[in-house]
Amino acid sequence: MPHLIDEDVDANDQAFLYLNLHPDEKILFVVRHHWAGFLGTFGLFVAMGIFPILIVYVANLVLKDQIGQYLGIIVAGLSGYYLFLLTFLFGAWIDYYYDIIFITGERLLNVNQKGLLSREVSELSMQQVQDVSTQMDGFLRSYFNYGTLIVETAGHGTSDVESAHGLQGYFSVDDLPDPNRLARVISELHRKIAHEDE
Amino acid sequence: MFGNQIALIVYAAFLLLILVINLLYFFQVFKYRLPGDASITVLIIHMSLIVAILIFSGIYLNAA
Numbered sequence: 001m002p003h004l005i006d007e008d009v010d011a012n013d014q015a016f017l018y019l020n021l022h023p024d025e026k027i028l029f030v031v032r033h034h035w036a037g038f039l040g041t042f043g044l045f046v047a048m049g050i051f052p053i054l055i056v057y058v059a060n061l062v063l064k065d066q067i068g069q070y071l072g073i074i075v076a077g078l079s080g081y082y083l084f085l086l087t088f089l090f091g092a093w094i095d096y097y098y099d100i101i102f103i104t105g106e107r108l109l110n111v112n113q114k115g116l117l118s119r120e121v122s123e124l125s126m127q128q129v130q131d132v133s134t135q136m137d138g139f140l141r142s143y144f145n146y147g148t149l150i151v152e153t154a155g156h157g158t159s160d161v162e163s164a165h166g167l168q169g170y171f172s173v174d175d176l177p178d179p180n181r182l183a184r185v186i187s188e189l190h191r192k193i194a195h196e197d198e
Numbered sequence: 199m200f201g202n203q204i205a206l207i208v209y210a211a212f213l214l215l216i217l218v219i220n221l222l223y224f225f226q227v228f229k230y231r232l233p234g235d236a237s238i239t240v241l242i243i244h245m246s247l248i249v250a251i252l253i254f255s256g257i258y259l260n261a262a
Contacts, residue, residue: 006234015232030232072259076209079255083216083248090223090244097237098230116222119230 004177006030011104019102019109019121028189029103031182034146037175038096045089052081091116101149101173103185106193108151110173124171127197128154129190134179148172149179151186220248 009016009027016027056074060067067074098113108124129151136147151171176182224241231237 010233013233015230018230075255075258076205079251080209080212082251083213086244086247086251087216087219087223090220090240093240094223094226097235097240098226100232116219117226 004032004034005182016102019111021104022106025104025106027102027104029101029182029185031101031103031176033096033099033175034144034177036140036144036146038093039140041092041096042089045085045092048085049082052078101176101182103182103189105189108171108186110171122171124151124153126186126189126193129186130154132183132186132190134183136179144177146175146177147179148174149176149182149186 007029009030011021011025011027021027056078095113095115098111098119100111102109102111106126108126108129110122110124112120112122114120131152133150133152134147135150136142136145141147149172153169153171227237227241
């Protein structure tokens with residue numbers, strides 16, 4: 001999964017400036033949400049794209065002679081509808097694709113894209129990690145190996161799914177690729193930092 | 199005739215709104231994209247589809 005989990009990224013790149021990394025802090029993993037998590041949204045947009053074509057097709061069958069005089073309105077309506085649909089599909093894709101997890105040697109940074117021009121960056125120090133667990137339920141998640149990563153913390157938490165893990169003390173992120181590997185990495189980093197502190 | 203003009207103004211305002219929203223999205227992509235990610239590819243596909251819709255609907259509307 002080369003574009004879902006990137007390793008050993010150049011933290012000095014200008015693109016990472018907004019993360020405000022510490023001088024010696026290295027980005028170990030850049031993790032994006034699994035593409036399968038976007039399939040539901042994409043399927044909905046495809047269905048919405050097919051729907052007006054079906055309506056025009058049926059209208060053409062029923063109103064064969066009269067449809068020609070409304071051609072201008074139909075074309076303008078359809079083009080407007082598809083422009084609207086494409087724009088919001090692109091917005092939904094930005095929402096999905098720009099939700100990124102950065103795992104550094106010291107912290108876990110969760111960048112959460114929230115609609116147009118709004119994003120939230122929450123961070124969790126590896127020292128605060130108490131327990132890491134994963135959740136993969138359903139056929140798609142098991143088949144494509146993606147799921148929810150839940151980090152229990154000593155501080156306040158954040159969650160993608162408020163009803164499930166939105167309680168304080170949980171830092172949970174949905175639709176992450178290979179969550180078991182990420183959980184292991186976070187556990188090892190926490191153990192390493194705890195040993196250094198002793 | 200007057201109705202047609204109102205329809206045209208509404209349609210132009212709608213196109214302007216779509217244009218503004220897309221410009222904001224482009225700004226977002228160029229500001230927050232990471233090196234080597236798929237942002238530019240998807241942006242080019244998106245732009246191509248938008249331009250294709252505008253061109254083909256323009257051709258149809260001129261013909262109609």
